[in-house]
Amino acid sequence: MKKYLLLGGAIGAGLGLYSLFRNRPEVIEFKEALPSTEHQPLEATINEDVFLVASDGLPLALTFVRPAYRPVKAVVQIIHGILEHRQRYLHFAEFLAKNGFAVVISDNRGHGDSTDSEFPLGHMAELARMIQDQYEITRFIKTRFAGKPVYLYGHSFGSLLARNYLQKHDKEIEKLLLTGTVQYEKQAPLGCLIAKVANTFAGERSFSWILKKLSNFGEEDKSWLTSDADQLAKVYNDTRMIPGYDNRGVATIWEADRELKQLAHFNCQNPELPILSITGAEDCDITGGEKGLLDTENTLRAIGYRNVDMLDLPRMKHEVLNEVENEFVYQLIVDFFNVV
Numbered sequence: 001m002k003k004y005l006l007l008g009g010a011i012g013a014g015l016g017l018y019s020l021f022r023n024r025p026e027v028i029e030f031k032e033a034l035p036s037t038e039h040q041p042l043e044a045t046i047n048e049d050v051f052l053v054a055s056d057g058l059p060l061a062l063t064f065v066r067p068a069y070r071p072v073k074a075v076v077q078i079i080h081g082i083l084e085h086r087q088r089y090l091h092f093a094e095f096l097a098k099n100g101f102a103v104v105i106s107d108n109r110g111h112g113d114s115t116d117s118e119f120p121l122g123h124m125a126e127l128a129r130m131i132q133d134q135y136e137i138t139r140f141i142k143t144r145f146a147g148k149p150v151y152l153y154g155h156s157f158g159s160l161l162a163r164n165y166l167q168k169h170d171k172e173i174e175k176l177l178l179t180g181t182v183q184y185e186k187q188a189p190l191g192c193l194i195a196k197v198a199n200t201f202a203g204e205r206s207f208s209w210i211l212k213k214l215s216n217f218g219e220e221d222k223s224w225l226t227s228d229a230d231q232l233a234k235v236y237n238d239t240r241m242i243p244g245y246d247n248r249g250v251a252t253i254w255e256a257d258r259e260l261k262q263l264a265h266f267n268c269q270n271p272e273l274p275i276l277s278i279t280g281a282e283d284c285d286i287t288g289g290e291k292g293l294l295d296t297e298n299t300l301r302a303i304g305y306r307n308v309d310m311l312d313l314p315r316m317k318h319e320v321l322n323e324v325e326n327e328f329v330y331q332l333i334v335d336f337f338n339v340v
Contacts (some may be wrong), residue, residue, distance in 0.1 A: 044068040045097040047090075052140050054109075054133055061086065061113035062137065064144070065093040066102035073100040074149040074174070074337065075141050079134060080105070081156030081180060082253065085112035085240045092321050092330065099334050102148070104141055108161075109133060110249060112240060121242045123205060124249040127256050131164055138172050149174040151337060156180035156286070156318065159277075160256035166303075167259070170270040177333060178277040180318045181296055181310075183288030188258040191215070195251030204248035211250045224285065224318055231322040260299060268304035275300060275308045276336045278329060280316030287312075 046068045051059040063086055066072060076096055078089050086105035093103035107114035110124040124130060134152075141150055152173045154162025159178040166176070185191070191214055198208040222235050235241065245253070259265065277296065279287045287293055293310050300308050311332065316323045323329065 045094050047094075051113075052106075052137060054136055056129070058109055058114065058116055058119055060109065060133060060137065061107040062140075063087075063090070063093070063105045064102065065090070065097045065105070067097045067100055070100050072102045072145060072148055074151055075102045075104060075145045076151045076153055076177075076337070077134070077138060077141060077173075078103060078105045079152070079154040079158030079161050080108060080111070081158050083111075083242050083244070087112070087240065088238075089321075095330055096334070096337075099338075101151075101337060102145060104137065106133075106137055108158075110245075111242065122245045122249055124245065124252045126248075127164065127252050127259065130161055130252060130256075131167075131169075134161060134165055135169050135172070138169070151175040151177065153177040153179075155321070156182060157253060157256070160253070160260070163300075164256055164259050166268075166273075166305075167266045170268065170273055173270075173273070175337065176273060176275045177336065178275070179279065179320050180283065181277045181279050181287055181293070182257065183286065183292035183296060184260045184299065185257050187214070188254055188260075191254035192251065192258050195247060195254055198247045199251060202247060204251075205246050207244070208247050208250075211247060212244065215245075215250050215253065224283070226317050226319045226322045226324075227282075227315070228322055228324045228326075231319070260296075263299075263303055266303045271304045271306055273305055273307065274336070274339070275305055276333075277308075277310045278320055278332060279310075279312050280318060280320050280323065281312045281314045282316060283318045286318055 046066050048064040050062050050064065052062055053059050078086070078093070080086060080089065086107045089105045093105055096103050108124065108130065109115070109119045110122055115121055119125065138150055150173050152162050152165065152175070154160070159181045162176060162178060194214065195211055198206070198211055202208055222232060225235060226232060277293070279293065288295065290312070293312060297308050297310050313320060313329070316325070320326065320329045
């Protein structure tokens, strides 16, 4: 009996040791890996550079910026100002994309990458061709973003082109934003006449000193643009900015300003078009101050537009997008675009 008890104890001890030290691999469950979101912010944007060949053969350089993970509410078409280029608006475009808007920025012909042997830097076409470019961009946008509303935004000289765009194409857009809104200059007809004489006798590709003096383009002091020293430094160091325009380019700018008062040229097919102008109160030379802005508003209303708002912001200069308090301006614009 004792022998069996000893045997049972030995067996029990062996089983105990086996249970403690037996080989027991970890059980691994294989599951389908989920994509990591650590480096994929929901507000990321997608940027795409394309060329749109205009109806006269010039490749127009465009940049599309759109939200990566959100549906597109509307498409904002941006027209830049004098001497500059589309890349200066990328930061603002990415902000809009993060708020659900697609953005299309173009280089005006004779600027940035919208050039060829016929239209080198500083050589713009006549006003009608410049407007036709923007119309063709709008039509291109509507093929890429079918069914989405298009909002037009013009800054400075772009504000002139945007208002002239309204003459025949206001039904193509559902909102209009203006910044650095250029006033109507009473000497615009004289400027057009002098430009015509210069083009006739000196040639469109020449550089007339009197046109340059009248227009005051290419001045070295850029402090009128913004109060932000960092933004000013970027302007001074931007090699893509152009120094000025030939006779044809200057003539186009004067033509664009003169046309603001040619009320009979505006069809006004969209009288309820929402129009917002945002300017800096220290930008009086360009906007005309209170008097010039009132004239701009009255002109738009005389054409037939009923929904016009003018904001003149204190302590800001010409480029309100690049001011010290530009976040406030950004939000004003998003609020305007979000209003149904």
